Amino acid sequence: MVRFSTIALALASVLPQLTQGAGLHTSAVAKGKLYFGSATDNPELTDAPYLTQLSNTDDFGQITPGNSQKWDAIEPSQNTFSYTKGDVIADLAAKNGQKLRCHTLVWHSQLPSWVSSGSWTNATLIAAMKNHITNVVTHYKGKCYAWDVANEALNEDGTYRDSVFYKYIGEAYLPIAFATAAAADPDAKLYYNDYNIESAGSKSSGAQRIVKLVQQYGAKIDGVGLQAHFIVGSTPSQSAQTSNLAAFTALGVDVAYTELDIRMTLPSTTALLTQQSTDYKNTVAACMANTKCVGITIWDYTDKYSWVPSTFSGQGDACPWDKNLVKKPAYAGILAALGGTSSTTTTLVTSTTTAGSGGATSVPLYGQCGGSGWTGGTTCASGTCKPINNWYSQCL
Numbered sequence: 001m002v003r004f005s006t007i008a009l010a011l012a013s014v015l016p017q018l019t020q021g022a023g024l025h026t027s028a029v030a031k032g033k034l035y036f037g038s039a040t041d042n043p044e045l046t047d048a049p050y051l052t053q054l055s056n057t058d059d060f061g062q063i064t065p066g067n068s069q070k071w072d073a074i075e076p077s078q079n080t081f082s083y084t085k086g087d088v089i090a091d092l093a094a095k096n097g098q099k100l101r102c103h104t105l106v107w108h109s110q111l112p113s114w115v116s117s118g119s120w121t122n123a124t125l126i127a128a129m130k131n132h133i134t135n136v137v138t139h140y141k142g143k144c145y146a147w148d149v150a151n152e153a154l155n156e157d158g159t160y161r162d163s164v165f166y167k168y169i170g171e172a173y174l175p176i177a178f179a180t181a182a183a184a185d186p187d188a189k190l191y192y193n194d195y196n197i198e199s200a201g202s203k204s205s206g207a208q209r210i211v212k213l214v215q216q217y218g219a220k221i222d223g224v225g226l227q228a229h230f231i232v233g234s235t236p237s238q239s240a241q242t243s244n245l246a247a248f249t250a251l252g253v254d255v256a257y258t259e260l261d262i263r264m265t266l267p268s269t270t271a272l273l274t275q276q277s278t279d280y281k282n283t284v285a286a287c288m289a290n291t292k293c294v295g296i297t298i299w300d301y302t303d304k305y306s307w308v309p310s311t312f313s314g315q316g317d318a319c320p321w322d323k324n325l326v327k328k329p330a331y332a333g334i335l336a337a338l339g340g341t342s343s344t345t346t347t348l349v350t351s352t353t354t355a356g357s358g359g360a361t362s363v364p365l366y367g368q369c370g371g372s373g374w375t376g377g378t379t380c381a382s383g384t385c386k387p388i389n390n391w392y393s394q395c396l
């Protein structure tokens, strides 16, 4: 009787492998959009593979600083301005030839306590707000494609959020903020930005009211940013998003998806990743269908640095790239909506087959499990390397 010990055989298999076609930004621009972009943050920039992909202008023609231009970062104490971190991201955008979306000037959150708990009058808070806006916008003059001038001014029912600004200034803080930003950088596009305004409802109507309010004051407002922090399977339909975008653009402003991510309850499954791809596709398609939807920004591109797990307990995997910087099905969904194609070529790919008493196992190596990029192996730190779809495998 012939006995076989377990042997590993490296077999050359002829498999179709995904190759780089036009990326997300290239495809978006080819269809008339200004950009496809990603948020980023200073600590991540020391991660060389992360930075390489962020700087890949085939995928990303625009970046947004996730934290370093917020009030607490820039003016931690009154009239003391610190631009070091924000400048790192602005300089990166300039070096890469990427547009910079600047975020954000007036927001109730991530405020230093001297603002949120200060003892203000109407006049003193207007002066402090105008001083902040003028300093920051002047510092970045000519560098910001757009500014999120006001962020999240609304409650879910469309009434004004009881922020320190609303409390001491009233709704007039909004047109004052826009007028002050416009005076400091007349060329920057000025946006109102919020979440849960991506389909029709009280909050979307509230955002439309803000656009009209700023316009009625004679101040400049160029666009509305729809954050689009969505949940897999609960993302508004494409048609609901399309009609909602039209309601904004009918007011004469641009729109943009500014913080798109689509989270799931962990652990991820093949079904959730597939639904996530569909959800991304529908949202991007809604933007594509409106000529005044200028671009789409994802709120960081990789699950490795997403804000979601630290904010929403038990949830994550919200980005189009996984923690190993490998593209997920969401990437293909976005690309399809952008009208891009993932070209395939026939390539020799090495597959490891183990023969022995237990028979043979083989895992397709279209995408990586344990390595990085498209050439990783089948080793998993935890779980088993399993095919996700015709494109790649993942440790599950």
Ligand SMILES: O[C@@H]1[C@@H](O)[C@H](O[C@@H]2CO[C@@H](O[C@@H]3CO[C@@H](O[C@@H]4CO[C@@H](O)[C@H](O)[C@H]4O)[C@H](O)[C@H]3O)[C@H](O)[C@H]2O)OC[C@H]1O
Pocket (backbone or CB within 6 Å): 066, 067, 109, 151, 195, 196, 227, 229, 230, 231, 259, 307
């Ligand atoms: O490092 C992180 C930053 O990345 C983070 O950036 C902010 C993230 O999003 C924006 O603010 C949040 C928007 O979502 C709200 O929660 C929503 C609650 O309703 C749900 O239906 C919806 O799905 C949720 O998204 C959060 O409460 C907001 O904070 C904001 O514009 C970004 O700057 O900021 C915190 C840093 O630690």
